[in-house]
Amino acid sequence: MALSLRQRMTNDLKVRGMAENTQKAYLLAVSALARHYNLSPDKISAEEIQQYLIYLHDERHLCWQSCNAARHAIRFFCRITLKRPEADFYIPGAKQPSKLPQILNDDELVRLLTVSTNPKHRAILMTAFAAGLRASELCRLKPGDIDSKRMCLRVDQGKGCKDRYVPLSVRLLDQLRDYWRRASPPAQWLFAGHPTDRAMTRSGPSWIYRTAAKKACINKPGGIHTLRHNYATGLLEAGVELCVIQRRMGHRSISSTMRYLHIAQDKGESTSSPLDLLEFPEIDPPRS
Numbered sequence: 374m375a376l377s378l379r380q381r382m383t384n385d386l387k388v389r390g391m392a393e394n395t396q397k398a399y400l401l402a403v404s405a406l407a408r409h410y411n412l413s414p415d416k417i418s419a420e421e422i423q424q425y426l427i428y429l430h431d432e433r434h435l436c437w438q439s440c441n442a443a444r445h446a447i448r449f450f451c452r453i454t455l456k457r458p459e460a461d462f463y464i465p466g467a468k469q470p471s472k473l474p475q476i477l478n479d480d481e482l483v484r485l486l487t488v489s490t491n492p493k494h495r496a497i498l499m500t501a502f503a504a505g506l507r508a509s510e511l512c513r514l515k516p517g518d519i520d521s522k523r524m525c526l527r528v529d530q531g532k533g534c535k536d537r538y539v540p541l542s543v544r545l546l547d548q549l550r551d552y553w554r555r556a557s558p559p560a561q562w563l564f565a566g567h568p569t570d571r572a573m574t575r576s577g578p579s580w581i582y583r584t585a586a587k588k589a590c591i592n593k594p595g596g597i598h599t600l601r602h603n604y605a606t607g608l609l610e611a612g613v614e615l616c617v618i619q620r621r622m623g624h625r626s627i628s629s630t631m632r633y634l635h636i637a638q639d640k641g642e643s644t645s646s647p648l649d650l651l652e653f654p655e656i657d658p659p660r661s
Contacts, residue, residue, distance in 0.1 A: 503544070
């Protein structure tokens, strides 16, 4: 993609408040289209774009979601950046069947959350589960987001550029204080990356989860997002109303929250966080 076109599209994405990862995905999709035809994307016709999407589906055998993501990116480029409002494209094939996520049982959760002796790793896993955070939200947490007076945790500019507050688990607060005391991280980020003046990248929590899951002998599929699924399911099983869970999860649509109805088992009374429902064995405090 020519630099001027790329910059124009980047500006169009930014001014509409698109998330950074969405911006990257859209730019990559249009760049892939340009490489496929070895042409600047503004020189590619609507018919050629349609044939490219069919190629992704029929020859590269990409799943429906990947083809649809490419379609949205290219349509944005055509409609917004190139000012072609009539641009629209068809994606062959139907949506794949909706699958429910696999979640961890209580024993697996306890093993996962206690297997690491690294205080930072344990704090990251506990925070992901106790507050139901996405990996990107974990990485952007700052010490000031922890409000121990009001017992809440602020999620600054989560998915969809939305702020939200979630209740702060007493057990999580104790864990974070222990981590802060032992690790003495830089003051800018709660979980700093490398170098320490930068936020941790999303690959950090994912690696920490995979490492802990392997050590805890957990073979279920899924990554750190599994803990977010467990958070929502745990709240639902504890009797928290669906609309409250929607707000805590930062879901735009209640339908995103309703799928946990198919996973949850009725466990009774309400709680501020499913972390407080677990019973931990007596263990030595983590050492740095």
